[in-house]
């Protein structure tokens with residue numbers, strides 16, 4: 001925005017010059033608010049040495065079509081120098097349906113890979129040593145199912161589950177707010193999430209059990225302050241749920257992870273990341289009494305803001321992505337996905353995906369940003385902005401608390417309507433030209449260059465259905481039925497559902513069958529519309 005006093009995205013006024021007295025008096029006392037990298041309150045980063053020892057994980061989100069096609073893309077990404085995998089699943093998988101169900105029609109393999117059973121999972125990771133790579137899976141309501149399939153395939157490869165590293169998104173609360181792939185009602189979703197925490201603590205201790213996500217709220221229009229406030233409030237709800245179920249905070253909190261967006265408003269984004277770390281450390285220490293330093297560390301993945309990319313003059317997106325990636329790195333991210341410049345149009349082409357990764361590599365290996373930790377520390381501007389974003393986020397978190405916590409606020413439609421209000425304001429500012437989007441409402445060209453997008457093969461659905469028919473013909477149905485019945489009985493009681501679920505998946509029950517078994521006990525969530 002141009003002219004007059006500038007407002008930050010989070011709403012506070014940005015001063016044209018920051019001076020020492022703009023920084024909160026306390027900020028001048030470093031141990032309490034800024035401190036040392038790797039030390040409470042972790043404002044300067046979670047590790048003492050940060051990127052000087054090891055750059056962030058370059059983790060490009062990818063997956064489309066069949067497991068075979070996605071496997072080929074993962075091999076290309078590894079060859080291009082990516083050092084973490086990130087799986088995108090198609091919508092039927094994310095909603096817990098098989099590819100041959102009526103409701104899946106038209107969506108199989110579209111926004112990610114179609115996974116129906118352990119056989120697809122085996123193909124997905126063919127030739128990838130799961131003991132050596134860390135894998136993130138963007139899966140929420142059926143997170144337990146895909147996690148167990150991953151474990152089963154890793155065990156087939158001879159990998160000890162205790163050594164497996166990776167993350168499941170598993171953040172259903174934000175699905176009710178912004179993303180939409182929920183299945184069960186909140187209470188049952190929280191029980192399943194707690195079961196996952198407990199199972200991972202026992203069996204997969206190096207696995208990050210949840211990726212509490214603000215990214216999708218930001219894509220839906222949330223400001224930076226709203227993004228971190230509602231995400232941290234969801235985090236608090238998960239911690240309360242697990243403690244209420246009898247888990248000790250230091251048993252599961254070290255494996256909670258976060259996921260945020262990074263926009264082109266670089267200074268405010270850096271402030272946002274620093275503020276989020278500080279708030280979380282305090283909450284974990286003061287409200288939940290966590291004592292393990294790892295329980296206090298907010299570790300996060302970042303994806304550059306897809307919502308800021310334009311279909312017009314798509315190459316300009318490379319510049320946006322570079323600025324967004326810089327903000328994430330200045331902000332101390334642990335893992336990063338840089339969007340491809342063509343993502344506003346279609347699934348990324350191979351060339352665009354490679355360029356996106358190259359952007360990270362230039363920052364990591366050609367710039368001097370990995371030479372020192374948190375270079376913005378002590379900047380009057382960034383320290384003052386960190387305080388401002390923190391104050392704005394804490395005010396919103398109090399409003400969530402006043403409504404009874406994240407779940408109660410979701411049921412009242414609070415977070416969703418706050419975000420929609422901001423989204424509406426943003427669109428008005430873009431339409432009115434007050435908010436400049438290069439190539440869209442200013443600096444446009446008369447004729448856009450033609451662009452050939454990547455298309456997903458439409459015959460995938462038939463191929464998946466044929467594979468499912470073959471699987472159902474071959475497997476021992478009695479074994480599957482018995483295992484699913486055991487899962488249903490456990491879901492009715494209080495036992496951990498992941499153990500019978502694993503037995504069903506090993507017997508080749510499908511993703512849809514397992515999710516239907518749980519639906520039969522827990523039902524499905526129907527949102528109450530709030531206007």
Ligand SMILES: C[C@H](C(=O)O)C(=O)SCCNC(=O)CCNC(=O)[C@H](O)C(C)(C)COP(=O)(O)OP(=O)(O)OC[C@H]1O[C@@H](n2cnc3c(N)ncnc32)[C@H](O)[C@@H]1OP(=O)(O)O
Pocket residue numbers: 047048049050051052053054057059061084086088134136138165166167169179206208211215216257258259299300301303334335
């Ligand atoms: C939009 C789209 C959609 O809607 O569909 C999506 O959602 S896409 C969403 C895609 N989501 C994702 O890709 C989420 C990715 N998330 C993650 O990778 C994780 O949750 C993460 C954020 C915690 C990052 O994990 P990571 O393994 O990559 O990185 P870490 O920071 O944990 O580092 C790996 C190991 O190296 C160690 N390590 C790293 N750096 C240092 C350092 N400087 N000094 C000492 N140790 C270090 C860590 O302690 C850790 O070991 P140790 O573990 O032993 O301590």
